[in-house]
Amino acid sequence: MRITTPHQDFTRGIWRENPVLIQMLGLCPALAVTNTVANSIAMGLATFFVLIGSSLLVSLSKRFIPNEVRISTFILIIATFVTIADMSLEAVVPDIHKALGAFIALIVVNCMILGRQEAFASKRPVGRSLLDALGTGVGFIIAMLMMGTVREVLGNGTILGFSVFGSNYEPWVIFILPPGGFFTIGFILLGLNYVQSRRKPKQLVAELTGDGKAGRAA
């Protein structure tokens, strides 16, 4: 197992191993409820809450959970936090709860959350698990925001309901419809991969010739 520092536990989920953009997990909500920025934020925060709560509890109780029933216990813990988030959202922000619809309940089956429990929280100390959950949660919110901003601006001409282009803008309705979700994630991934593929050779050259680290190691 790779040794990681606490700092790495936190930061890697935010960008380098972003759950949506790099690991390709949790794509269902990222496509389904990112048609406005407000929905993206609410979904991101709900998922964030569930992830933190589950990671904390799984990490605390890992000693008591026999290996044979670990997945069912994780799911039970996740489902409990999802139900709590569902009821709280309905009580506090009913309009957003109505807009998110069934997707709150579907956080239970978000692979990203179960993945963090199985791969991290069930094997690491509580503090590290919390850092990991925080980083992954922030990464998820960032990905949701990227999707939501692009889709609301293009599809509705607004950000958080405020007009961006003025009244003469003819919205591309397709971007707030399901196909727009696929277009948006497609173009974001295309851009990311393009940047990465350009950077890799440069980094390699820099390491081989530049500061000589690679040379010393060899």
Add this chain to the structure above:
Amino acid sequence: MSGEDRTIGVESAVPAGQKEVPPWRLVSTLGTAGALAGFLIVFVFVATEPSIKAHKALVLRQAIQEVLKGPASFDTLFVYDGALTEELPAGQDPESTDQIYVGFGDDGSQVGFAMVAAEPGFQDIIQLIFGYEAASQRVIGMKVLESLETPGLGDKIEKDQSFVSEFDGVTSPLLGVKTGRATGDEHEIDMITGATISSRAVIKIINNAIERYRPLIAAHNGGGAQ
């Protein structure tokens, strides 16, 4: 865990050679987790239920005001035993009984009935409320309460004010016509281009509800209010 001292959290979750866990431990782990989860959920449910219910009631009250065009007051009528009644017999749960609402003007005269009705639309059930004036058989207002129609197309049934205002004072039974084919008939509703199925569903829901409740309303007005 088995008495042996093992390092937690370094290797994979299944260390080789670990003793088999007895079945009762599996059952008791899941049982305990389930009981704790249930306890937590009940706690949150009790804490959030009042504000959830209050919000739903508020939304309904506002909708009744809107579709009856601001009545001075309104009463709830229960549909019980094939008639409209203001009071339910003891033992009948008011929340599980169908309700319609009757609004009154400043002088105490009846302005109309508000009815909630739901039927399938394009994507899912459309639930709406509409006001109905019994004497002239006119619909006096319509508001969609819940729908999952296509954003930008089908959701115009609630967001397009020119469509919603078509229902202010149209005579039942309603008849949907395509844009530009209107003849000025008092039964006509201009349907939305690109949302034909959703528009048609709204018209059908209202027509069916009026048909269902008209005999009840006639009996209510004929027997009690005269």
